[in-house]
Amino acid sequence: MIKLYDENSYTSEFSARVTSCEECSEGYRIQLDRTAFFPTAGGQECDTGTLDGKEVLRVEIENDTIYHILKTPLAAGDEVLGKIDWQVRFRKMQHHSAEHIVSGLAHSLFGLENVGFHLSDKEVTIDYSGPMSAEELLLLERKANEAVHKNIKIIAEYPPEDMLCKIPYRSKLDLTENVRLVTIDGIDICACCAPHVKHTGEIGLIKLKDLMRHRGGVRLKMICGMDALFDYEEKLENVVRISVLLSAKQEETADSVERLLKELAEQKQKTAALSKQLAAAKAAQIAETDGCICVFENDFDTDSLRLLANEGKKKCRGMFVALSGSDDVGYSYIIASATVNLRDAAKEMNSVLHGRGGGREDMIQGFFGAKRAEIEEYFSTL
Ligand SMILES: [Zn+2]
Known part of the structure; x- marks a missing residue:
């Protein structure tokens, strides 16, 4: 068998005679008297292409013999035309x-x-x-x-x-x-x-x-x-986009992103501090009661909800329930209480309000699938 790729690596089309064709699990293993197909060897994947227009699935070498794996058979003795995907x-x-x-x-x-x-x-x-x-x-x-x-x-x-x-x-x-x-x-x-x-x-x-x-x-x-x-x-397209978005020179985009991230971190700190103040102010406005209190606050993140619940539990004998969400997607909750064992209460409340979650005896966190009206109704009767 002549290795045409060995003699001239630029051979992309060749004619050859089929010397054997045997069945294998993927189709047929075909030997030729000459081939330009380089097999999978030395870390390089095999060539792709066709023999008489039929796709060559794989090319492998065993004991210096090259096998072309095809789905369909080729008749031994036939002259065939081989074509390699030259670009590849x-x-x-x-x-x-x-x-x-x-x-x-x-x-x-x-x-x-x-x-x-x-x-x-x-x-x-x-x-x-x-x-x-x-x-x-x-x-x-x-x-x-x-x-x-x-x-x-x-x-x-x-x-x-x-x-x-x-x-x-x-x-x-x-x-x-x-x-x-x-x-x-x-x-x-x-x-x-x-x-x-x-x-x-x-x-x-x-x-x-x-x-x-x-x-x-x-x-x-x-x-x-x-x-x-x-x-x-591809990289230039990305840099151009970033440069336009940040109004920065292309060679200064990384510095601009670094500045932006620093600003963002500062803003997050400020927002967190303001949220805490807001939570404390909201809690201060709430009237004291013997029962439970439900508060819906969609603009609050988890930390602020927790703060609200911690302040709010001082205003009621029952549970203070801080929620954010909507009837469509459900509600995240944080519940705090100074008197009720919330671990014990969680099971029933999650079952009634299609929820999940839990936590400590004095504070639990989770999610209700129920609607706002159902949630308010449930806690008003406790
Ligand atoms: Zn090499």
């Missing part, structure tokens, strides 16, 4: 070549080993063996983009064994024979079976967008080429 494949080539640049530089600059790599349609992550600072990340990104600007040729070849032992290349496995080396002159030499772009300039912008700790080392998220452009477009 090219994007993978850009990201994989970028990974070699970044990992080669991380090795030469900081002595870090690449210990993990995942390249899918959605995300690219690279794991390194040790820590990396924010400054180092920035340096790595700049150096990687310089390598792009130099438009260095990327060569993939199988050096003879006597040559191989003299070449200092990076490799995750201890390989001895049939080693395919991908060389980016002055940047990196690494053992790799995947398709690459021909020149570093084809990668476009390399953006290292996230750095997090991972298993004693770090994990980087990377985007390149058009993906990086789309990401920039």
Whole structure:
């Protein structure tokens, strides 16, 4: 079986003969005498595309044999036309070549080993063996983009064994024979079976967008080429919106948000203080009674309702019931009392007023599903 992607990574259409077709749980496992489909290998997800117009679900490699998984069968001996989703494949080539640049530089600059790599349609992550600072990340990104600007040729070849032992290349496995080396002159030499772009300039912008700790080392998220452009477009759209909303210059939006949050925190403190005063004033106006008192206050938050209930319980022998809500959505309640054991009373009141909640003996908190009139009626009879 000839690996066409190995000879020329730019082959997107090819003809091939079906050499076997066997049933499997997902449909059919098909072998060809030649293929341009790169299988799932080395952290990279397989190519997508079609064989004779039929969708290739997956491509896998076992003992150097490549299997194409299709829903429908293809007849052994038939000549078929293979087509690869070129946009998807090219994007993978850009990201994989970028990974070699970044990992080669991380090795030469900081002595870090690449210990993990995942390249899918959605995300690219690279794991390194040790820590990396924010400054180092920035340096790595700049150096990687310089390598792009130099438009260095990327060569993939199988050096003879006597040559191989003299070449200092990076490799995750201890390989001895049939080693395919991908060389980016002055940047990196690494053992790799995947398709690459021909020149570093084809990668476009390399953006290292996230750095997090991972298993004693770090994990980087990377985007390149058009993906990086789309990401920039999305981020710019956000910054423009924030800048208009805050009437701030684009480069000063973060400072403006920080100021705004500080102001908001101050306002919240003021509001809380005023609410407390208001609750105390409301409670002072309430006439004393032997029974229960119900007060509906929709503008009060939980803290203010609690304060109102605490002040209000001094005005009655029964329960002081502070509520906020509406007949449509129900009512949140806080009930306080100086005489009644509210823990005991809660069960019956929640049952009658379709509610839930509980708390301490002298204060409970919860929710009534009943209407205002029903609630007032219930507490007036206690
Ligand atoms: Zn590679």
